[in-house]
Amino acid sequence: MTKLRQSTFIILLLSALLFVYGCSTNNTTATETNKPAENNNQAGSNDTEQEGEKELKFALGQAVSTLDPHLSVGGSNGAVILNIFEGLYAFNSKLEPVPMLAESTDVSEDGKTYTFHLRQGIKFHNGKEMKAEDAAASLNRWKDKAPRAKNSFGESSFEVVDDYTVALKLNAPQNDTLAQLSHVLNFAAIMPKEVVDSAAPEGITEYIGTGPYKFVEWKKDQYIDVETFADYQSAAGEPDGFSGKKEPQIEKLRFSLVTDTATRFNSFVTGEYSFVDVSLDDLPQVEGQPGIEVIKSISSDYNVVYNKKSPVFSNLTNRQAVNNALNVEEILLGTVSSPELFELNSSYMFKDNATWHSDAGSDQYNLNNPDKAKELLQQSGYDGREIVFLTTKDLGGKFYNATLVVQSQLEKIGFKTRVDTYDYATMLTKRADQGVWDIYVGGFTVPTTPSQLLYFNPTYGFADDAKLAELLKASTAAITPEDIKAANDALQQYAWEYLAVSKIGDTFTYYAIREELQGLILYAGYPNLGNVKVLKS
Structure with a gap:
């Protein structure tokens, strides 16, 4: 085997396995279409020296049934889960798998064995260091619970090699291995082994990940509160899709449940929210308005x-x-x-x-x-x-x-x-x-x-x-x-x-974004809030 670092792993994936994703990436404007994964104009980058707010309110358009990433991620679930949990890999905006909690990966010459080397010193939100036993337990549960993963990997399992190494042995080479580990639906999130072991059939009861935000409170049908994880250790690279650097510039984030479209939009107009989906009827109210960018994704x-x-x-x-x-x-x-x-x-x-x-x-x-x-x-x-x-x-x-x-x-x-x-x-x-x-x-x-x-x-x-x-x-x-x-x-x-x-x-x-919301990245409508800053007006 040849050890591959992040810079060379995608090359192996593209050239040796020829697992090519043909999707394009660009910043979006209101006139662009056809892009499966979109960034806004980096919502103005976080390089500005202007002082930022400590809190952000983010409106969710549908009820949240679970925060268990292995069971369901979609819409509102994804907006929350993808900012609390992380996986070994994440998609960038070209839909290419990029290492996140994995530092590097070996692929055997026959393409049947993947050996994942974990980043060391990564802390869960409860203070425990992430190790191979956590990754293996999480991924085996994910493989059993997520239909697409079970269908893809069958009886193959993730095995602990040592404290920072996990191996997956397949019956035959598969061109979807890293894509499955990267996808946002039925997300292959890593959580502590004890959380996996104590999970009830209906889902986990503790929401502990390694992401930039840690869970605080969930008041059903009203809101979910998270806060910045002080010990978060970011992956390297430019922020892109859900990959790369994450350095949130806020302290608290409230996901508010606002299922009524008109109420959600009107709350954006009044300034309560900085980001909202926009119906065609409402588009004229925000398109071309100063301080508001409209994108189409x-x-x-x-x-x-x-x-x-x-x-x-x-x-x-x-x-x-x-x-x-x-x-x-x-x-x-x-x-x-x-x-x-x-x-x-x-x-x-x-x-x-x-x-x-x-x-x-x-x-x-x-x-x-x-x-x-x-x-x-x-x-x-x-x-x-x-x-x-x-x-x-x-x-x-x-x-x-x-x-x-x-x-x-x-x-x-x-x-x-x-x-x-x-x-x-x-x-x-x-x-x-x-x-x-x-x-x-x-x-x-x-x-x-x-x-x-x-x-x-x-x-x-x-x-x-x-x-x-x-x-x-x-x-x-x-x-x-x-x-x-x-x-x-x-x-x-x-x-x-x-x-x-x-x-x-x-x-x-269509989405509308106020200029004070900096660093927001959208992936097919899912918000990566790992780099957001809210400028004070």
Whole structure:
């Protein structure tokens, strides 16, 4: 093995394993689109000598169901969790894995063994030094709890080599190993072994990480308080995505729950908050205003997810009927209100992801053929059984609006429907129950490899299909660019035949940032607050 430092590890990843991420990175303005991971204008860097405030209030748009990073990170969860916890690796804005708690990594010549050398002297928020036993316990729990990690690593486990070394032995080379360790969803966070060992089935009860902020208090449905961790030891490198240096310039950070979009925006206008998502209707109030920058960032892709265990959609012909009925432009317009904020895309990957984007199966995208859909319903023997849509009005109502448009399109071809609406946290619980829903319409955080697509997993939408699993495994095992393309095209072609989901399209979001908020970095809408400073007015 050859020991690789941070500066050379990405080179190995790109040249030896050819695990290339093709996403671009730029600072954003209100006119830019298509960037999967965005920084603002560094929100004015922290180099200014102007005195800063000691506290920052940050508005969350949805309820927080858990702060357990291994169970769920999405939206509000991610905003909090990603600033408390850290992993061995983190994505930069090009979606490249960069060492964080790992100092360096060895990869065996056959690509099957990864040996992670941990940074020494790193303290958890409880004062304990992070060691290999903590990393191994955390990552093995993550691998067991996170569907995408379990699906990728199977029975492989993270083993302690010595106090500062952890090894992962795979059955075969995998091109997604570091991507899985870097992704923000079902985050591979490192926490003390004793926290892992005492975790209840429903999640951890102590929120102790190594990040720049440590947990203070969580008052359900109101706020979560964190404070700067005085003993935080930052990784090296320029701040980029969630990688690099983190040096917060505030003492206290309150995440306030403000689920109503109008209330959240009005609170920004009055100066209570320095950052907010902006609807199209509200955009004129902030665009071009002095002291406010408006950026446009990739938000998520939207999909119609079928419950493959439900009485109706266990039948492929019924899934085909829905897919033929969909007019995706109408759905996207109903979701984000403007063509400026969506893009048609048949691939499960964003267009800037040059390695994994594929047009295979695109002839089954946006068919908008109600007559064919009705014909398929007759062939399937659909008996008028009511199909249940699962949704939420949280998240600015986007999931709900998209659901209503899909519902209307399906009722026109003969489906009898019902919409069950819950708060976001309850909806997540219901979504895991195969007996209570048939269709879920929702957005998904930027994926970087096919193995991170939850809906290809048997535990999410219940895609229990041997050929899909085989093709997914093949896409992960491919190493050369030619093999990756062939495996990926085969996977996406079959995915459009099997229809675990029907892709709708990709969406964007406007954000407004006050100039006094310095150092904020956005990664697909998730805030890296590790370098923020709030200038005094």
